Amino acid sequence: MKELYISRVDIVIGFLQKQDITTANKILETDFLPLGHRLINVSTQIKWEAGELGIIDKAKHYGTLFIEEIGDFIQANVDEFFAFTKYAEQIATAASSFDQLDELMRYQPTLIEDEMMNILEEKLQEHTPDLVCFTIPFPGNLFAALRCSQFIKQFFPGIPIAFGGGYCNTELRSLTDSRIFKFIDFISLDDGEGPLLKIVKYLEDVIDIDELERTFVLENGQVVYKNKIPNTIFHHRNLPAPDYSGLPFDKYVSFLDVVNPMHRMWTDARWNKLTISHGCYWKQCSFCDVSLDYIGNYQNTTAEALVDKIEKIIEDTGINGFHFVDEAAPPKMLRALSNQLIERNVNITWWTNIRFEKTFDFELCQLMQKSGCIAVTGGLEVASDRLLAKMKKGVDIAQVARVTHNFSENNIMVHAYLMYGFPMQTEQETIDSLEVVKQLFERNCIQSAFWHQFTTTVHSPIGKDPQEFGIEITGPVFEGFAQNDLYHIDAQGADHPKFTKGLNFALNNYLNGLGFKESLQNWFDFPVPKTSHPKDLIESVLSQVGAN
Template structure:
């Protein structure tokens, strides 16, 4: 069987995506002939091609790919901004579509069935796909038996649907499967979208490996595990739910990726050591893959398999890693630190964590000594009232202690913060500011960064299941959001002004306690791996 694994735009073009590599590993073990088509990096590269001799594009590309450019973070980020202007100008010369490093705009809506139908029925209206004509033609000419399109973000949905429609017309005998988080998050509302049947054969609603290996062995799409499809009458058909056994998980296969094409001085390789969240109780976090009891699952891989995968990446020449797990619990952080510390040469890595009680200075010191540069942590709020109400499983006192232990170990921390909770008042916001004021002075200023998000209700969460229990009336669903999986709790100019005002207060606090010198908090970076590269370059420079 020939399998084409497609990663559509838009996603950050600075590191390879994990999802197609995971599927490639599973299909390779099943004996399928597999090719990776990263149309996202192909688009960015096409837009950055020179339009004439000695163009600015060559200069910008050389700067983007030069490791020495990272030594001056402010200058490097200015280069990124100049490149972004080119992406945006050339993405859609009519000015309707917009393209940036970490998002895009002006495309058919990702949250309405009308927007999805527009992408399917009129793919030629996505003008930026013209930049990918040669890649699309190459896929058609290869005539794959299976076309799998992975959409891990809503920014990829318009291209995902348009590509599916184009390939259905050109390759009617190919089986077309959609998957990824942007699909899985909608598992409860997609069964009603039977019109998709004319364009795709199935969507993946869980682990992709069981579905892919079943297809490779000849199972019909509507009989594959973890799938959703529709019969001729439009009735939804669900495949058997199967959880991938993490003890038999095949290592991801990056060998077919265009690794030299990514717009980064150093590749940062994504590594998955577990699936799901070890806490899994926060009232606002979506966890689509659940046990029969309804509780979210945490499924760690055996550490010997993680160590073997990292060793293979090291042999292949990779020295920088992004651990993509939702959160590293304390024992796993220590075990992972030992794996990295045992490698023949120093490496750098980053990951995500929670404010778990078991995290302590000794564990963070081990992580830092093994090459960990930064942890991304869901702090959310400094208000014990809000933390308790939304089941965070942590209080402000523990948050202070864990953050100060991380700072003492020399780690940088990115804090994910939230506002817009029902009944949130000034005392709650001040509690968050007090927490940050206590913790931030202990950190090296350059590495401190944060995001402030408005609280949203997400499908399949406690907040959505019982809104009144959290002081919310619940979402208003209509044709403007019938395929949304997130719903803002606050709307309108007043909510936007409140968010901006609180963000301004946090920035002023940061300037007061950290100083006015440039740091990663000024960069508005959504891209995790660039945090790693800039921190690493700063450390080596000093």
């Protein structure tokens, strides 16, 4: 079995990089791939497209499961921190203290880390940088960045190192623990252009250290936050197109672990990442980190400038797929963007994140589809009108149904972010929420969704005023490093964690077009209340649209 995995891995990786029908047929031959614990349980209910497209997709799915089996082996036997899209995430999540990170940094690097640092060393020798910057968007990026920084400090001690990105902006705002500065020199907060410019000028001896902006440094053994006012501001409309040079696009693989056409958007195909607007134009949701700059500081641009950037990125990358990664793309801007793309005959395929605003009428959705939009994602959250009002979402179930229907009627797929465990959410509301989700799937208003259990964060309105939402914050005690996720007691709400398995079980069926006739009770191994919603709730909303 070992030899079979080794002999097949390069073929499968090559196929996932450049899908071709010849290799697809080879992968699907009986006994070509070893039947490991994932492939032996592959779903027989998946309906594949006819012709070459279906063959390639099936081979891509089988190839993905094969590679994931190797990933499982690595995680179990080589490196427990390994995953394909993150590394050692569990260590950096809610890391109030730096103790565990500090201890693990003393361990010998794993085989995976050694490979990572071999690549890093090649790049350092090739480019001989004067400054190395690590973007850390998520907890699953922190430990690898620290390992790389440790390597640089050991073998290239003259190179300064800076950290920035979403994790720093969210988690490290109250940093006092100096131990992280054994590995790095600077940590910048919020938009990086201004702080990075000042760091470069400081390293060039153009400015003094006190002129740094939104940057943590170590002075006399103490963590000091340098923030010279007024800050150097680069407005969103004045920023250039992102530079993707140096990325080996031909080596990226397309995974197809979930066949659902909307769900696969995150791992299949290649997307240039770009933001239409900075921040969120709504910025009222009570569960969201609206007090932080990347949410609360809304800045827009013009459609003309945005399409100029799009054309530049296509020229640079050769890729005409775009994922606009806004917190919530403004409808007015999407209309202007769509018109501009059509007028200038710029042919792209794109998708983005939105709020389910009533502005997204049939005509606007039709225009977006004509300009190349194939999908949108948005927050339905708790699917309860009482709780949607409590969280200041600014939408209700009927509006979500109408808007998602408008998108779907124009062949734009819809993914809904779902939430359970919101403060004071009852068992009845949880089950009613699942009923709404089921009906939205059944009526083809949404094609994909994902459940998130609510977490209180320190920067959200709920985290800042928990009593208003009927919860009690119980920890963690801040110990000088990261501060974001909070533990809480919801004495008035349901026992939320026990619903996790059943909600996901139901959703997995709905994602695959199954289970609509099943009673909601069938998804749970404990008694749940019957839904209080009529079976035609969504249908009745949509029929009113038709009547109007």
